[in-house]
Amino acid sequence: EAGVAQSPRYKIIEKRQSVAFWCNPISGHATLYWYQQILGQGPKLLIQFQNNGVVDDSQLPKDRFSAERLKGVDSTLKIQPAKLEDSAVYLCASSLDSLAKNIQYFGAGTRLSVL
């Protein structure tokens, strides 16, 4: 079974530039999550999709972050403009659905460095 695919693996940009990350979840998984993981900390949920609808985006800094999952499969996360404090690993995860018992499977993440 193919896992959660993310690209790129690494990205270095200057502050005020824009960047986009891509995620392809496990086939058949209805629920998709984007997390931000700052070095030395646990992941923090940014946004959760159920198919192509947003379930929770309460911790997404909406003035600069946006995400979409137009066809209910792949998803993109965008930062525009980036700030120094956005330097982190951005993890995408998916699960069969949003039931609490379902395991979330994580991608390898995109490591973003903002200079």
Next chain:
Amino acid sequence: KNQVEQSPQSLIILEGKNCTLQCNYTVSPFSNLRWYKQDTGRGPVSLTIMTFSENTKSNGRYTATLDADTKQSSLHITASQLSDSASYICVVSATNAGNMLTFGGGTRLMVKP
């Protein structure tokens, strides 16, 4: 506020030794508790998942325990190997949270030869 606290923050042990990682949580209403292993540069991978009624669950050399009364969990690693070097993250799910998870800060384990 839902919180998950882990200890120690970091740990160094010699290959072949055992160790125990701790997790305390204040997540309500409790659904399940998971331990994830995160290798450097990788996403977290699930080791165990325990519901309210489960006290212990094993996955190879990893054994997790859960005390729902005291809201504590531990992850015991037996006969450690170099490949066990990673961060171990305790994650708790609430029943009313649509599978949204509360993550601990992790314990960074280093196994030395």
